[in-house]
Amino acid sequence: MSLSATSFPLPALSAIGWRWPPQALEPGWAALLAAHPAARPARIVEQHRSGYRVAEVIDQVDPAESLPEWQRAGSYRKGEINPEARPAVGDWVLVEGEAPKSLRIVALLPRFSAIKRGAAGEHYRQQVIAANIDTVFVVCGLDADFNPRRIERYLLLVAGSGVQPVVVLTKSDRADADVEAALQALRALGVPVLALNARDPAAAAALAPWLGAGCSVVLVGSSGAGKSTLSNTLLGIEKMKTGAVRESDARGRHTTTHRALLALPEGACLIDTPGMRELKPTGEEDVAESFADVEALAEQCRFRDCKHAQEPGCAVRAAVESGELDVHRVANFLKLSDEVAGAANRLATRLAQKADAKVPGKAKAQYRRPDERHGRH
Template sequence: MTDLSAIGWRWTPADLDPAWRALMQAHPQARPARIVEQHRSGYRVAEAPGQAFPAESLPQWQRAGSYRKGDIAPEERPAVGDWVLVQGASPDGLRMVALLPRFSAIKRGAAGEHYRQQVIAANIDTAFVVCGLDGDFNPRRIERYLLLVSGHGVQPVVVLTKADLAVDVTVAQQALRGLQVPHVMLDARSPDAAVALAPWLQPGQSVVLVGSSGAGKSTLTNTLLGQARMKTGAVRARDARGRHTTTHRALLALPSGACIIDTPGMRELKPTGEEDVSESFADIESLAEQCRFRDCLHDQEPGCAVRAAVASGALSEARLAHYRKLRQEVDAAARSRAEKVAARTGAVRSPGQGQHGRH
C-alpha cells in the first residue's frame, strides 16, 4: 500500500470501512486504484504517483449523456478522487469493477433546465476556494463556492492569490467578515505559498482547488508541485478574467505527501438542494436567534437583531441579500431533487426545508 498512500490511501485492513471491505471481498482478484483524470472519452486511474492509465468502466457508468428512467444518476458515476477496484494489467488492460463508497464529495447543480448533479471531486478533506485580489475578487462568488462545500464533510479554506499586487488587503479582509472560515493571502508563484498552506497539505490529505478562470489555481498547483505541470495563462486586463487553461480535472501527488485536484474554472454554480445554508451563513443565523420574533423576516420588524447589525455596519446589506437569494435557490433545488427522486423511485417525497435555515 506504500504507492497507494502517496495518492491518498490512508487505511489499514483493520480500519477499512465495512462497505469497502465487503466490496473488496466480493472482488478478490481486484485491487484499489484512484481515479486521477476524467475526460469526455473516459477515465484514467493510478496505483502510484506519476501514473495515469486508461481504465474501462462498467457499462452502467458509460452512459454519461443518458437520463432515461432507471439509469444510474450522474452523481453516482465515478469522478476524480474516487477509489475504485480494478482488474487487469496496465497500461491498456485495466477495467474498473467496483466504485468504493465516498467519504466526501463536492457537487453542483449541472447547467440546464432539468435537475442533475455533477460531482466536482470525491474523497477530499479540504477545498481551497481560490480568488484573486485583482478584478477577480468577488465576495458573493466566494460565498457561493462556500455554500457548495458546506454540509459535505469538507473543510473550506479561502485562498486569496495575487497578494503581490499593489492592493489594499484591508478592503478584502473587511469584505470577508462573517465567513468564519480560514483565509490565506499569498502570491501563488512564491515558494512561500507552500508554507502558508502546509497545515492542509499533510501526508494522506486530499485537497481540491475551486475558483474562477484566472484566479491562479494552476499557477498555485505548479508552485506546490515544484514544477510547471499545469498550463497557465494571462488574464484579460479589462476584467481580470482568465481563459480555461485547465480543461479537465486532474489529481496530482505533491512532494508533501498530500494530493491536489486542479479543476477548470466554473462559470455557473448552481446548488444541488443538499447544501446547509445555516453553516455557510452562521453569523446571520446567530444574529437571527436574537431577534424578538422567531418568525422575523429581517425587514421592518421591531427588535430585529439582523437589521440592527446592518445598521451598525457589523453586517453588510449585500451579504444579507445574498443569504436570502441562496436560501431561495437551495430550497428550489431541494424541491426539484425530491421530484427527481420520486420520479425515479415511484414514491411521493416531500423535500423538507429544515436543514436550510430558519429564515
C-alpha cells in the same frame, strides 16, 4: 490469488492518498472486494468526457475503461444511474486487467467525503467535483475579479461535507482589493484565510499545514484565479497550463480543461479543477450554518417569518443600517436561501418519483395513455 485487506500494496497506495488502514475498511468495501476477487484498488486521477485515467502507483497513470452505465449516466434513459454515482477525480475504484490497453474499472468504492454542486441544466442532477478529500482551497484573486459573494457561495457548497475549507487569496503582490479589509471580513466567517503570491514558493509554503503526507486537497475557484499557477508552484515544475486574464475585468479563460490529481513532493495529493462559472446548490446545504451571523440576528426579529425587507422590528435590517452587517452579505444570504429551497424542492420531487417507480405497477400506470387510465379502449 484473491485480493484481501492484508495484500494491499500500502506504500504505493499511500503515495496517492490512501488513508484507510486495512483493519478500518468499511463493510461496503469488503463486500465489493469479495464480489471482485481478481480486482485491485486504484485512484481516479483524471476525468475526461471520453473516460478516466487511474493510478496504482505515484509515477504511472493509465487509461481505464469504465462500465457502460457510467458512460451513459449523463442521459435520462430509464434504468440508468444518476450522474453523481459515477466515479470522479479522487475516487477509489477496483480495476482488473493489465495496463495500458486492457485496464477496466469494475467497481466504485465508498467515499468518505465529496464536494458536489447542482449540475447545469433544467433537470435536477448533482455533479461531484472531487471525492475522498480532506481540504478545499477556495482560490480567489485579489485583482478586479475579487468577489466575496462568490467565496460565500463556495463555502456554502463545502459546508456539511466534512471537508475543511481554506480561503486562498492570490495575486497579493498586485492587489486591487483592500487586502486587510478582505482578510478581516473573510476571517469573520470562521475559516482559515491566507493572502499570497501564487508564484512565490516561499509564500505558498504557508499552505503546508494542509499538505501533509497522505492528505488530499482540491482547488476550486473561477478561471484566472490562479489555481493552476499555485499548483505549479507547489509541484515545483510547470506542469499545469496557465494563461493571462482580461485586463477589463481580470477574468481568465479555461486553461484547465479537466480535473486532475497531482502528487506533491511532500506526499499530499492536489486536485486542480477547471474554473466554474455556475455554482448551483444541490438543495442539501445548510444556509443557516454558513450564515450563522445573519441567522442569529434573524432570530431576534419581531416576526418569525420576517423576510428582512420592510417588516417592522427586523433585527437584520437594523444591523445593516448600523453597519454591523454588510448589506451585500445579507442580500447573498437571501439569494442563496431561495436557491437552496428551490433545489431542495426539486430534490424532494426526484426522490419521490424514484420511490414511486419502485412500487410494482405504479411506474407503468403513470405512462399509460389517457384513454387507458379511464378504462376506455
